[in-house]
Amino acid sequence: MDxxxxxxxxxxxxILRGTMLTIGISILSIILGxxxxxxxxxxxxxxxxxxxxxxxxxxxxxxxxxxFVQIFIVHFxxxxxxIGRTDPFIAAITALSLNSAxxxxxxxxxxxxxxxxxxxxxxxxxGMTNVQAMRYVILPQAIKRxxxxxxxEFIVLIKDSSLVAVIAAQELMYWSQAMSGQYYRIWEPYxxxxxxYFILTYSLSKLLNYIERRM
Amino acid sequence: MQPIIEVKKLSKSFGSVTVLSEIDARIMPQEVVVVIGPSxxxxxxxxxxxxxxxxxxxxxxSIEGQSLMDKNTxxxxxxxxxxxxxxxxxxxxxxxxLDNITLAPLRVRKWAPxxxxxxxxxxxxxxxxxxxxxxxxxxxxxxxxxxxxIARALAMEPKVxxxxxxxxxxxxxxxxxxxxxxxxLAREGMTMVVVTHEMGxxxxxxxxxxxMEGGSIVEEGPPDQLxxxxxxxxxxxxxxxxx
Numbered sequence: 001m002d003x004x005x006x007x008x009x010x011x012x013x014x015i016l017r018g019t020m021l022t023i024g025i026s027i028l029s030i031i032l033g034x035x036x037x038x039x040x041x042x043x044x045x046x047x048x049x050x051x052x053x054x055x056x057x058x059x060x061x062x063x064x065x066x067x068f069v070q071i072f073i074v075h076f077x078x079x080x081x082x083i084g085r086t087d088p089f090i091a092a093i094t095a096l097s098l099n100s101a102x103x104x105x106x107x108x109x110x111x112x113x114x115x116x117x118x119x120x121x122x123x124x125x126x127g128m129t130n131v132q133a134m135r136y137v138i139l140p141q142a143i144k145r146x147x148x149x150x151x152x153e154f155i156v157l158i159k160d161s162s163l164v165a166v167i168a169a170q171e172l173m174y175w176s177q178a179m180s181g182q183y184y185r186i187w188e189p190y191x192x193x194x195x196x197y198f199i200l201t202y203s204l205s206k207l208l209n210y211i212e213r214r215m
Numbered sequence: 216m217q218p219i220i221e222v223k224k225l226s227k228s229f230g231s232v233t234v235l236s237e238i239d240a241r242i243m244p245q246e247v248v249v250v251i252g253p254s255x256x257x258x259x260x261x262x263x264x265x266x267x268x269x270x271x272x273x274x275x276x277s278i279e280g281q282s283l284m285d286k287n288t289x290x291x292x293x294x295x296x297x298x299x300x301x302x303x304x305x306x307x308x309x310x311x312x313l314d315n316i317t318l319a320p321l322r323v324r325k326w327a328p329x330x331x332x333x334x335x336x337x338x339x340x341x342x343x344x345x346x347x348x349x350x351x352x353x354x355x356x357x358x359x360x361x362x363x364x365i366a367r368a369l370a371m372e373p374k375v376x377x378x379x380x381x382x383x384x385x386x387x388x389x390x391x392x393x394x395x396x397x398x399x400l401a402r403e404g405m406t407m408v409v410v411t412h413e414m415g416x417x418x419x420x421x422x423x424x425x426x427m428e429g430g431s432i433v434e435e436g437p438p439d440q441l442x443x444x445x446x447x448x449x450x451x452x453x454x455x456x457x458x
Contacts, residue, residue, distance in 0.1 A: 121268050122305035122364075126319035126371055127295025136318060140309050 008188050011179045018175035019196050025089070025171060026158045026200075029096035033157070034150075036097060037104030045109055055105070062102035067160055071095045075167040092164035092171075096157060103153050111146035112138055144215045151208040155201045162197070172196055217280055218243050219375050219406050220265060225274035227260060234260045235430045237274070242375065245404045249417040249438070252427035253453060258410045261427065262379050265408065266297040279374065295323050298368030302380040304360040306352040306367070312339070313348040316367045324371065331370070338366035342396050358389030362396055375406040382413060394420075414457055418442055426450045 008015075043055035062070065075091035083090070115138050123133035165173035176193040180186060220242040227235040234257045242248055250258045263269040265276060267283055267290050276283045278293055307315050316335035320326045326334075339345040342362040352360055361381055368376060378397065382390040394416050401407055401420050411417065417424050418438045425435040426447075434447045442458070445451045 116303075116305075118301060118303050118305040119307065122299075122301065122307070123319075124268065124291075125266055125294055125297070125299035125301075126367070127291055127323040128319060129291050132322055136322060137307055141307075144309075 004183075004185065004188055007179065007183050007185065008192055011175065011189070011192075014175040014178070015172065015192060015196070018170060018172040019200075021089075021169070021171040022158070022161055022173075022196075023200065025092050025096065025161050025164065025169065026154075028093050029100055029157055029161070030154050032093065032097035033100030034104050036101035038108055040101055040105035041108030041112070044105060045112070059102045059105055062099050067095070067099050068163055068166075070099055071163055071167060074098070086167075088164065088167045088169035091167055092161070092169040095164070096161060099160075100153065100157050103156075104150070107146050107149040107153060108142075110149070111142040114145055115141050144212070147208060147212045147215070151205055154204055154208075158200050158204065159197060162193075216243060219246075219279060220408070221275075221277045221280075222265070223275045225261070225264060225271050225276065227264065227269060227271045227273075233430055235264070235271070238430075238432060240425065240432070242406060242408055244406055247401045247407045247409065247420055247422045248425060249421035249423070250408065250410045250425045250427060251412070251414070251417060251453075251457075252433075256427040257430040258427045259379055262377050262408060262410050265377055266294050266299055268299075295319070295371055296374045298371060298373035298376040300361070300364050300368055300376065300378045300381045302383050304352075304357070304364045304384070306355075306360055306364055308352050311349050311351055312344070312355070312363050315352065315363060316370045319367070320370050334370055335366070338369050339363075341369075341399075342366050343392075356389060357385045358392045361385065361389075361393045365393075365396055365400075369400075375408065376400065378407065378409040378411065380410055380412065382411065412457070414442070426453065428453065 040055045040058055044052055044059065046052045046055075071091070074095040075086060075088065079091045079094065080086055119137050119141070120133050123137045124130075128136070161171065162173035164171060165177060168174065172193055176189040179189040183189075218241040220240070222238055222240040225235055225238040226233070238261060240248075250261065252258045260269055264271050267276075271284070278296060281288055281293070283290065283293060307318070310318065313332070313335050316338060317328070317331040320331040320334060321328065336345060336348065339348055342365060344359055344362055344366070347355060347359060347363070352363070355363065365381075381397070382393050385393065390413070394413060397407070397409070397416070398420050409416070409421070421438045423435060424438045424441045426433050426441065426445075426449075428449055434441060434445060434450045441450065442454065445454060
């Protein structure tokens with residue numbers, strides 16, 4: 001089998017541009033998904049069922065349907081309905097953030113509920129409000145426990161961002177497919193893509209390990 | 216004289232199980248009241264109702280005449296006046312000993328950092344642990360952790376201190392150091408309600424002992440009288456097992 005490094009080098013500028021977009025989409029989706037997920041997680045922890053219900057339904061929908069389908073719905077349905085035209089970049093970030101929020105919501109909830117209830121009681125008995133107890137006592141302990149689960153979720157999100165190539169968001173997978181189409185080659189474009197994704201996810205997991213050790 | 220805590224017809228059940236039925240009690244200023252009874256008698260639930268960690272279904276609890284069940288009462292503010300010490304210490308593991316003690320004075324009482332710190336150090340000296348100020352709770356023994364927890368509650372300058380089996384999770388050799396701190400507190404005139412299995416403490420430090428069983432107060436009185444001459448058969452039977 002011949003392996004043509006020359007076509008990889010030819011495509012390198014586009015691969016790099018795609019990689020930058022993959023990183024951009026991933027980081028924005030991680031941030032937006034984590035913020036949205038925090039709200040949804042708290043909503044789901046409400047003691048009132050009618051507050052809990054919409055958040056629970058949100059989680060059920062986004063975890064229970066394929067991300068691939070969600071990307072199409074957002075790209076061809078939701079985004080045009082809001083801004084009047086399609087936009088692959090906005091659709092990609094929207095779909096990935098909405099999807100990721102469902103998973104991070106459960107990470108927040110599990111992390112917070114894993115803290116012994118005696119901690120909240122001690123805070124309350126000292127006259128702290130629920131918000132103070134959460135901010136100074138529960139969350140600082142819970143976040144440390146959430147880090148491994150967040151690492152998992154972020155890695156999945158980076159890999160799943162390859163799906164947005166189907167709506168022509170010009171990220172890493174999009175350019176790999178273009179390269180494959182242009183040269184009628186399989187191994188060079190897709191092994192290159194696989195390697196880049198691996199470098200991204202591996203670096204992220206190393207970074208999160210470091211953060212966890214430091215906390 | 217106005218009682219610090221007044222409990223009227225307090226009842227609570229978990230599902231179909233009645234844990235407290237129609238409890239009446241008054242805790243007077245500077246009084247040390249010890250609550251004893253078999254496990255499942257409702258004594259811990261009773262104590263936890265006094266700062267509304269458990270919400271009673273019926274009856275009323277007042278702190279210095281202000282009802283906790285009144286909808287206009289700010290429960291958070293009332294809790295700041297009632298210190299609580301837990302069986303499992305419940306120190307905040309992510310904070311140093313000093314920060315455990317200063318957290319509530321800083322955030323709830325809005326004290327200046329200097330004042331909170333000085334108060335914390337004074338209390339740590341009092342419980343004999345000033346050298347542990349910059350340690351994390353994980354490096355303390357059980358007895359030390361519980362003494363820090365007492366200091367943490369005292370830092371809020373509460374009107375009354377509640378102790379929920381404060382020595383039950385300790386190794387036997389550490390029980391004494393915690394009881395000594397509590398005894399000193401009592402001597403200084405702190406109003407205290409103590410749920411405990413330490414009958415020696417009840418007898419020596421208690422002004423009044425309440426014996427609970429099955430969610431009711433069976434008998435109460437001065438320790439000498441209750442321990443040496445119990446009036447109720449159920450009290451006698453319990454005491455014969457624990458003394």
